[in-house]
Amino acid sequence: MARIYISLGTNISPEQHLKAGLLDLQHYFGPLQLSRVFESEAVGFKGTNFLNMVAAAQTELSIAEVVATFKRIEQANGRIKSEKKFSPRSLDIDLLLYDNMVCDEPVELPRGEILFNAFVLWPLAEIAPNVNHPVVHKSYHALWQEYDKQSQHLWPIDFDFPSELQTTVIL
Numbered sequence: 001m002a003r004i005y006i007s008l009g010t011n012i013s014p015e016q017h018l019k020a021g022l023l024d025l026q027h028y029f030g031p032l033q034l035s036r037v038f039e040s041e042a043v044g045f046k047g048t049n050f051l052n053m054v055a056a057a058q059t060e061l062s063i064a065e066v067v068a069t070f071k072r073i074e075q076a077n078g079r080i081k082s083e084k085k086f087s088p089r090s091l092d093i094d095l096l097l098y099d100n101m102v103c104d105e106p107v108e109l110p111r112g113e114i115l116f117n118a119f120v121l122w123p124l125a126e127i128a129p130n131v132n133h134p135v136v137h138k139s140y141h142a143l144w145q146e147y148d149k150q151s152q153h154l155w156p157i158d159f160d161f162p163s164e165l166q167t168t169v170i171l
Contacts, residue, residue: 029057035123040154054123118152
């Protein structure tokens with residue numbers, strides 16, 4: 001079994017899509033460990049604020065199968081394949097980590113934005129504080145402590161998780 005860490009983000013009907021995405025992830029991967037939900041300003045374009053979080057799960061699927069599952073969940077939640085990189089989204093699900101795997105194919109692992117986007121690093125540091133980044137060899141807690149917190153604005157929010165979720169929520 002591999003331990004995977006998953007980034008979720010949305011700014012189109014964000015509460016609805018985040019809840020649906022979490023339930024879909026649970027359907028495919030079983031119980032989830034969840035960070036808090038964070039609201040953040042759009043990065044790379046002018047747009048409404050995003051809701052972001054990180055989840056962790058266990059899987060026997062390959063990296064390619066995990067990514068294909070994420071794409072199916074995104075599409076089921078209204079994600080359009082041809083969207084520009086920096087644009088509003090109904091649901092964006094990205095594989096951040098697959099155990100300690102380092103690779104470029106079928107996706108980049110660890111995902112590069114871990115080191116650059118507060119909306120990924122802060123929630124990841126919440127649920128995996130003592131896990132080390134497999135390239136820079138620092139814990140996610142240490143990376144978050146070193147991060148320039150003035151560079152991107154985000155804040156934790158209260159969020160009503162679906163009651164059907166079998167999770168451990170970090171508060």
